[in-house]
Amino acid sequence: MLIIELTQTADPRETRAWLVARGLWLREFSHDGKRCFLTLEHSIQVSAAQLRSGPGIAAVLETASFHPLVDRQPTTVRVANHVLGPGEPPIWIAGPCGVESEQQIHTVAAQLSALGVSFLRGGAFKPRTSPYAFQGHGFEALVWLRDAARAHGMGCITEAVDGADVQHMVNYVDWIQIGARNMYNYALLKKVGQLRTPVLLKRGFSATLEEWISAGEYLLFHGAESVVFCERGIRHNDPSTRNLLDVGAVALLSQIHGFPVVADPSHAVGRRDLVYPLGAAALAAGACGLMVEVHPDPGQALSDGPQALLPSELAACLPGWTQIARTR
Numbered sequence: 568m569l570i571i572e573l574t575q576t577a578d579p580r581e582t583r584a585w586l587v588a589r590g591l592w593l594r595e596f597s598h599d600g601k602r603c604f605l606t607l608e609h610s611i612q613v614s615a616a617q618l619r620s621g622p623g624i625a626a627v628l629e630t631a632s633f634h635p636l637v638d639r640q641p642t643t644v645r646v647a648n649h650v651l652g653p654g655e656p657p658i659w660i661a662g663p664c665g666v667e668s669e670q671q672i673h674t675v676a677a678q679l680s681a682l683g684v685s686f687l688r689g690g691a692f693k694p695r696t697s698p699y700a701f702q703g704h705g706f707e708a709l710v711w712l713r714d715a716a717r718a719h720g721m722g723c724i725t726e727a728v729d730g731a732d733v734q735h736m737v738n739y740v741d742w743i744q745i746g747a748r749n750m751y752n753y754a755l756l757k758k759v760g761q762l763r764t765p766v767l768l769k770r771g772f773s774a775t776l777e778e779w780i781s782a783g784e785y786l787l788f789h790g791a792e793s794v795v796f797c798e799r800g801i802r803h804n805d806p807s808t809r810n811l812l813d814v815g816a817v818a819l820l821s822q823i824h825g826f827p828v829v830a831d832p833s834h835a836v837g838r839r840d841l842v843y844p845l846g847a848a849a850l851a852a853g854a855c856g857l858m859v860e861v862h863p864d865p866g867q868a869l870s871d872g873p874q875a876l877l878p879s880e881l882a883a884c885l886p887g888w889t890q891i892a893r894t895r
């Protein structure tokens with residue numbers, strides 16, 4: 568596969584015609600603010616060198632990878648003035664599973680910002696396994712989330728569930744989350760990619776690394792500014808813990824591939840007393856931050872109460888986690 572990057576002044580129609588005349592089938596996309604063509608599989612074989620002198624062509628990259636855009640992403644990414652990546656201090660993303668009320672999110676935001684949390688999380692649209700479970704307060708909750716984050720100097724992140732809503736969501740949040748249930752929802756990935764925002768991509772319950780990385784490629788191909796991968800545990804056959812945190816996947820993606828990776832120990836283990844060790848393991852493996860569920864009153868939580876930490880419990884985790892991230 569070839570990626571052909573156009574110059575700023577190129578006439579894309581002229582460049583396309585020149586490439587098509589040489590037997591290439593193309594798909595146009597933009598990446599990193601640059602217009603590009605990707606050669607499709609039924610194109611004739613040409614080398615990068617044969618194309619470099621073409622009209623409007625700035626660079627030609629030859630790749631055998633099925634995820635060239637994920638590969639080209641810098642190992643360090645910036646999301647709303649926070650930098651994630653190796654050598655940077657770990658990023659904490661914390662907040663309740665769902666935004667339950669204006670008061671709840673403001674209360675927890677004040678406590679989390681005092682702990683140095685960079686991003687306030689909270690679902691406005693909750694993709695629940697049961698139709699009877701709390702589904703989120705929708706757009707109203709987006710306003711509460713944004714206002715609480717802004718009032719306490721944090722960025723905010725929430726999950727996109729429906730492609731029809733995402734254009735509106737982008738006015739409220741800095742970072743869009745794709746949840747585990749939607750990792751394979753290619754129509755949603757396309758819509759979210761087209762927003763050109765940073766995206767946090769959770770791993771599907773049973774997704775292979777190839778499927779997960781390909782979902783990241785989808786987002787970048789459709790225009791996402793950046794993709795951070797979030798390991799949140801995969802299905803296993805033992806009901807003792809909610810999921811199985813794949814620490815090997817964190818190490819492979821972060822240390823071998825050099826991709827930005829965070830982990831979510833809360834959904835991985837499903838119980839608050841094991842959030843610390845799982846977070847520690849993920850950071851030791853190379854995660855550049857953690858997403859943690861924190862609720863001001865976990866006993867009253869409308870979703871995922873058993874895995875939610877109190878703000879004071881998060882406070883007790885952070886020094887150890889910071890130390891592990893520093894000494895890695």
Ligand code: PEP
Nearest residue numbers: 690746747748769799834
């Ligand atoms: C969440 O983070 O609120 C969530 C629903 O997580 P996941 O998609 O990993 O289940």
Ligand code: MN
Nearest residue numbers: 664860870871
């Ligand atoms: Mn949750």
